[in-house]
Amino acid sequence: MEYFIQQLINGITLGGVYALIALGYTMVYGVIQLINFAHGEFFAAGGYMGVILLAYMTGAGYLETHPFLCIAGAVVLTMAYTAFLAMGVERMAYKPLRYASRLSLLVSALGMSIFLSNGLMLTQGVFDKPYPSELTHGGFDIGNITISYLQVIIVVFTGFLLVGLNLLVYKTRVGMAMRATAQDKIMSSLVSISSNRIIALTFAIGAGLAACAGMMTGFYYGSVRYDMGFVPGIKAFAAAVLGGIGNITGAMLGGAIIGLVEVFGAAYISGQYKDVFAFIIMIAVLYFKPTGIMGENVDDTRV
Amino acid sequence: MRKRLLTLLVLGLILVPFAVSPAAAKTLKIGSMSPLTGPYAADGNDIKNGTLTALEIFEEEGGIPGFDKIELYPQDTACDPKQAVAAANKLLNLEVVGVIGAYCSSSTIPASETLAEEDIPMITPASTNEQVTERGLPYMFRMCGRDDDQSKVAVQFIKDSLNADSIFIVDDKTTYSQGLADGVEKECEKAGIEVLGRDHVNQGDKDFSALLTKAKSTGADVFYMSMQNHATGSLMTIQAKRLGLDAQILTQDANMHPNFIKVAKDAAEGVMVTFGYVDESTPEYKKYAKKFSAKYGEIGAYGTYAYDAATVLLKAIKESGSTDPEDIKAEIMKMDFQGASKMVKFRPNGDSGSNYIVFVIKNGEYVKYWDPAKGKL
Numbered sequence: 001m002e003y004f005i006q007q008l009i010n011g012i013t014l015g016g017v018y019a020l021i022a023l024g025y026t027m028v029y030g031v032i033q034l035i036n037f038a039h040g041e042f043f044a045a046g047g048y049m050g051v052i053l054l055a056y057m058t059g060a061g062y063l064e065t066h067p068f069l070c071i072a073g074a075v076v077l078t079m080a081y082t083a084f085l086a087m088g089v090e091r092m093a094y095k096p097l098r099y100a101s102r103l104s105l106l107v108s109a110l111g112m113s114i115f116l117s118n119g120l121m122l123t124q125g126v127f128d129k130p131y132p133s134e135l136t137h138g139g140f141d142i143g144n145i146t147i148s149y150l151q152v153i154i155v156v157f158t159g160f161l162l163v164g165l166n167l168l169v170y171k172t173r174v175g176m177a178m179r180a181t182a183q184d185k186i187m188s189s190l191v192s193i194s195s196n197r198i199i200a201l202t203f204a205i206g207a208g209l210a211a212c213a214g215m216m217t218g219f220y221y222g223s224v225r226y227d228m229g230f231v232p233g234i235k236a237f238a239a240a241v242l243g244g245i246g247n248i249t250g251a252m253l254g255g256a257i258i259g260l261v262e263v264f265g266a267a268y269i270s271g272q273y274k275d276v277f278a279f280i281i282m283i284a285v286l287y288f289k290p291t292g293i294m295g296e297n298v299d300d301t302r303v
Numbered sequence: 304m305r306k307r308l309l310t311l312l313v314l315g316l317i318l319v320p321f322a323v324s325p326a327a328a329k330t331l332k333i334g335s336m337s338p339l340t341g342p343y344a345a346d347g348n349d350i351k352n353g354t355l356t357a358l359e360i361f362e363e364e365g366g367i368p369g370f371d372k373i374e375l376y377p378q379d380t381a382c383d384p385k386q387a388v389a390a391a392n393k394l395l396n397l398e399v400v401g402v403i404g405a406y407c408s409s410s411t412i413p414a415s416e417t418l419a420e421e422d423i424p425m426i427t428p429a430s431t432n433e434q435v436t437e438r439g440l441p442y443m444f445r446m447c448g449r450d451d452d453q454s455k456v457a458v459q460f461i462k463d464s465l466n467a468d469s470i471f472i473v474d475d476k477t478t479y480s481q482g483l484a485d486g487v488e489k490e491c492e493k494a495g496i497e498v499l500g501r502d503h504v505n506q507g508d509k510d511f512s513a514l515l516t517k518a519k520s521t522g523a524d525v526f527y528m529s530m531q532n533h534a535t536g537s538l539m540t541i542q543a544k545r546l547g548l549d550a551q552i553l554t555q556d557a558n559m560h561p562n563f564i565k566v567a568k569d570a571a572e573g574v575m576v577t578f579g580y581v582d583e584s585t586p587e588y589k590k591y592a593k594k595f596s597a598k599y600g601e602i603g604a605y606g607t608y609a610y611d612a613a614t615v616l617l618k619a620i621k622e623s624g625s626t627d628p629e630d631i632k633a634e635i636m637k638m639d640f641q642g643a644s645k646m647v648k649f650r651p652n653g654d655s656g657s658n659y660i661v662f663v664i665k666n667g668e669y670v671k672y673w674d675p676a677k678g679k680l
Contacts (some may be wrong), residue, residue, distance in 0.1 A: 011513075272502070
């Protein structure tokens with residue numbers, strides 16, 4: 001039982017990270033029906049921006065004296081930077097193709113993904129960059145179950161972001177504009193909602209969440225690497241599809257399911273098949289319910 | 304008319320460099336194959352740089368009679384068998400006389416068969432799988448040790464020095480890492496050490512919490528981590544420490560890399576590694592190390608073997624005065640000299656012997672710990 005609970009905690013942590021990335025996929029799909037394959041790269045860029053800022057703060061000596069302030073500052077700056085990066089990518093690679101076929105848009109996204117990850121490799125090198133993870137070491141034991149502070153922070157912070165996002169989308173005017181754009185771009189622009197601005201904003205929010213996930217995994221795993229966006233990107237995409245692409249709650253649920261399935265697959269069967277389990281679940285769900293778990297109300301609540 | 308003359312003049316000028324290029328300039332072409340991109344790029348670049356260092360030192364010391372310069376054609380294999388074969392074909396087209404590489408055993412094996420079609424000698428500085436030199440290829444040589452030797456030393460160490468009764472083994476499913484892990488498992492069974500678990504991870508995985516929780520729950524004394532990629536190794540080490548895995552972590556040569564410690568930091572303390580013993584006090588090592596670090600920075604594990612491999616190839620060409628594979632081979636078989644990594648002496652099958660010892664990571668450095676012949680150092 002202890003073993004089960006320990007694995008459950010591992011799974012929830014991983015699921016939280018996937019959920020944060022999956023949200024970006026699902027939101028962008030909601031507004032422009034694009035699978036943004038460059039989204040995993042926003043996650044990696046966030047991880048790197050975080051380590052660069054933290055290295056700078058360590059050099060200046062602030063990290064030692066004010067660790068929490070520094071990390072909080074780094075998170076905010078990283079999210080802002082990645083949000084701007086995403087808006088830039090949208091402006092350059094997707095906006096010119098707004099009325100082109102969806103296939104052109106998809107190819108553009110793939111190209112952007114390759115461009116960004118190779119750009120990271122060329123500017124930051126092929127080696128892993130270590131995170132100052134000493135700050136977040138430690139944890140506590142309940143019986144034989146070890147929970148690290150970092151796991152708690154990741155789960156709490158993810159929950160906080162998810163609630164925040166839900167409030168933004170369902171309780172604010174901006175959120176209402178986003179939902180309107182998702183439903184009908186032409187109609188919403190007739191009521192003076194700038195669809196270009198809303199699309200840029202959607203990219204910015206999605207990338208900000210991914211950047212946050214990138215920093216959290218940096219702390220959690222201890223390092224970042226230029227190609228770190230690819231595998232989590234694919235998994236998060238699977239999570240978004242599993243939950244019903246275009247649906248925010250679905251993406252969260254999908255992320256949690258993929259994380260748990262992976263961990264339990266590795267725990268009770270074998271580590272080498274954990275990716276297989278994640279995708280089997282996705283295929284199985286899509287076979288019985290092609291719109292994904294939460295996909296039935298695709299037309300009215302998607303963003 | 305004037306226009307036509309002008310055109311002729313310009314055309315003539317363009318052709319000048321081809322006409323006056325000295326026909327006597329002869330270049331000795333050497334190929335190298337290693338993963339220059341992708342997850343193994345760190346070790347792959349060390350191999351390229353080690354080879355280049357050998358070329359530079361050789362040229363400084365007089366070069367090879369009959370050749371004006373020695374040129375290296377580094378190829379990227381990305382640790383992908385298909386790309387390795389393509390790289391081998393490219394080197395054949397470039398008409399190289401010998402190849403240093405590759406890194407991953409899974410690349411070296413198919414690439415060597417392509418090179419064997421044209422009888423091009425190949426010396427691997429890093430591929431430790433037994434099969435590399437066990438296929439009867441006449442011009443295949445190996446500068447580093449073999450997995451079967453390494454697994455024997457590892458298990459002897461587990462038994463004699465750690466006095467452990469049980470082990471949990473994990474690998475990342477490459478020809479090299481899995482072969483080595485299989486060897487350790489077999490040797491453990493022979494030695495009466497109980498194998499409490501055997502698992503695999505995928506390349507590129509970052510989350511090992513499930514696997515490590517499983518390893519912890521078995522209560523094994525030793526956690527044997529066979530990872531081809533030291534980046535994966537360091538991530539696993541960090542997570543193991545965080546999860547409170549008490550087992551002694553023992554790993555293999557691929558994790559002998561400065562970046563392993565740089566990333567894992569405190570978590571790396573106490574991790575033990577089997578690796579070929581390199582005597583860093585010999586003048587040969589010092590000469591190499593000075594040159595390498597001045598130009599390429601920190602010395603990675605395989606740079607030294609690549610340096611020796613390239614030195615062996617160039618020496619053989621120089622001393623035999625020929626680029627014929629049979630002459631090169633005859634010369635290589637005669638060799639007996641102190642290289643940067645070890646005493647260089649080849650066996651008929653192309654192996655040059657193993658010298659595995661155990662290192663422990665202490666205060667952020669790899670420290671020699673145990674020698675199979677001498678016990679604790």
